[in-house]
Amino acid sequence: MMFFPLFVALLIIIILRFLLPKAKRNRKSILPPGPLGLPFIGNLHQFDSLTPHIYFWKLSKKYGKIFSLKHGSTTMIVVSSANLAKEVTQIQDLTFCSRPSILGQQKLSYNGQDIGMSPYNDYWRELQKICVVHLFSPKKVQYFSPIRKDEVSRMIKKISQQATTSQITDLSSTVISLTTTIICRIAFGVRYDEETHERRKLDELLKVTEEMLACFFVSDYFPLLGWMDKFSGKINKLEKNFKNLDEFYEGLIEQHLNPNRPKSMEGDIIDVLLQLMKEKSTSIDLTIDNIKGIIMNMLVGGVNTSAATVIWAMTALIAKPNVMKKVQAEIRAFVGKESIVNEEDIQNLPYFKAVIKETFRLYPTTTLLLPRETMQNSILEGYEIKPKTIIYVNVWAIARDPEIWENLEEFILERFLNSNIDFKGQHFELLSFGAGRRGCPAIALGVWLL
Numbered sequence: 228m229m230f231f232p233l234f235v236a237l238l239i240i241i242i243l244r245f246l247l248p249k250a251k252r253n254r255k256s257i258l259p260p261g262p263l264g265l266p267f268i269g270n271l272h273q274f275d276s277l278t279p280h281i282y283f284w285k286l287s288k289k290y291g292k293i294f295s296l297k298h299g300s301t302t303m304i305v306v307s308s309a310n311l312a313k314e315v316t317q318i319q320d321l322t323f324c325s326r327p328s329i330l331g332q333q334k335l336s337y338n339g340q341d342i343g344m345s346p347y348n349d350y351w352r353e354l355q356k357i358c359v360v361h362l363f364s365p366k367k368v369q370y371f372s373p374i375r376k377d378e379v380s381r382m383i384k385k386i387s388q389q390a391t392t393s394q395i396t397d398l399s400s401t402v403i404s405l406t407t408t409i410i411c412r413i414a415f416g417v418r419y420d421e422e423t424h425e426r427r428k429l430d431e432l433l434k435v436t437e438e439m440l441a442c443f444f445v446s447d448y449f450p451l452l453g454w455m456d457k458f459s460g461k462i463n464k465l466e467k468n469f470k471n472l473d474e475f476y477e478g479l480i481e482q483h484l485n486p487n488r489p490k491s492m493e494g495d496i497i498d499v500l501l502q503l504m505k506e507k508s509t510s511i512d513l514t515i516d517n518i519k520g521i522i523m524n525m526l527v528g529g530v531n532t533s534a535a536t537v538i539w540a541m542t543a544l545i546a547k548p549n550v551m552k553k554v555q556a557e558i559r560a561f562v563g564k565e566s567i568v569n570e571e572d573i574q575n576l577p578y579f580k581a582v583i584k585e586t587f588r589l590y591p592t593t594t595l596l597l598p599r600e601t602m603q604n605s606i607l608e609g610y611e612i613k614p615k616t617i618i619y620v621n622v623w624a625i626a627r628d629p630e631i632w633e634n635l636e637e638f639i640l641e642r643f644l645n646s647n648i649d650f651k652g653q654h655f656e657l658l659s660f661g662a663g664r665r666g667c668p669a670i671a672l673g674v675w676l677l
């Protein structure tokens with residue numbers, strides 16, 4: 228009975244929409260085309276949250292390289308071509324470079340006090356500067372090189388031992404463990420041994436954090452229905468996750484402030500940030516919450532992206548034994564008796580470099596980049612885009628654009644052997660790290676000097 232007035236109102240809206248002369252409807256339509264949604268919820272009921280990039284790719288086949296959707300009152304635009312990606316991330320970067328405020332992300336980033344989820348403002352600009360100069364500069368990336376070498380050597384030893392005792396190696400968990408350990412050592416100077424209680428606790432904490440960051444909260448689209456998130460238990464889970472993370476960061480910061488801290492903490496990311504805070508050498512007052520937000524970015528932005536890239540590359544090579552043989556031969560010829568490739572030598576391994584590029588093309592880890600939010604009115608491909616519109620760049624679809632790539636579903640290294648296309652944000656057909664102001668600030672760390 229309670230829903231009857233709502234039902235009548237919706238019915239009237241639908242009837243009016245269809246009774247309106249077509250010309251008048253068109254005149255109102257300044258947005259790019261897109262699938263017809265329902266009143267109030269828009270296209271939410273059609274959304275595929277597990278593989279949104281594939282869903283968007285299918286829509287782009289029907290509605291074009293730029294299309295729009297509505298989620299509640301939020302307008303979303305999806306672009307699926309290299310030219311439009313360039314428009315969004317380079318030509319009109321300043322218009323499209325903010326981030327939407329999404330409940331889970333806001334909470335876990337201390338209200339956007341991190342780098343990734345912060346809106347575009349003075350605060351974000353200063354953090355970006357800190358990243359470029361202090362955290363992920365070529366010198367700093369080089370400084371962490373012994374950590375990467377040590378961890379890769381340990382992994383090789385473990386795999387060799389497993390091979391000699393005929394044990395099966397679980398590639399995914401081995402690689403995820405590697406990237407988690409490296410990021411923990413770089414960010415806060417601690418090595419959590421596998422199979423320890425502390426390590427299992429951290430892995431679980433990260434798992435729930437990823438889940439909360441990707442979680443759908445009704446209140447993001449229907450603020451008046453926020454009670455539904457409480458009712459479903461999501462808010463409780465988010466609060467608990469936040470509290471656990473906060474305690475974890477507090478413990479680490481306390482250890483760093485202790486004069487008897489282990490030597491491994493000297494020069495790590497928390498150490499650098501605490502130093503900057505103490506010196507007051509930045510144009511904003513860096514706070515402990517800022518440091519916590521940045522640590523969260525490193526854990527969330529660094530672990531799974533790097534691991535997934537390695538896992539995809541290995542999967543592609545296993546499926547193509549001939550290509551695998553060629554890459555192995557190139558590496559063995561170069562390495563000689565050494566058991567590990569020095570990072571600076573990767574420049575001399577063109578076939579191996581092509582593996583990385585082709586993996587980034589076919590299996591980008593951040594398939595839609597991070598969502599951008601428009602800061603002002605703008606025109607994109609002739610359409611009028613209002614402020615606070617959310618923009619997605621479908622990198623996964625661009626990698627499947629037949630106007631750019633031949634045999635696009637095939638893992639073919641030759642396409643990169645005699646080409647200058649790279650993934651550093653200047654070639655919009657290969658945007659694995661994004662581009663422009665909001666492009667990945669840790670690209671050098673992400674690819675270890677490639």
Ligand code: HEM
Pocket residue numbers: 316342343344524525526528529530532533536592593596597598658659660661662664665666667668669670672673674
């Ligand atoms: C293979 C590894 C990695 C890949 C493929 C990757 C990819 C990306 C992508 C696609 C974006 C969004 C760019 C955009 O919206 O235009 C991004 C942003 C970001 N990444 Fe990475 N990333 C990697 C490694 C890392 C690492 C190791 C860290 C930190 C230790 C990191 C920290 C960040 C941060 C903080 C942002 C947000 C930048 C901003 O909004 O201003 N990433 N990354």
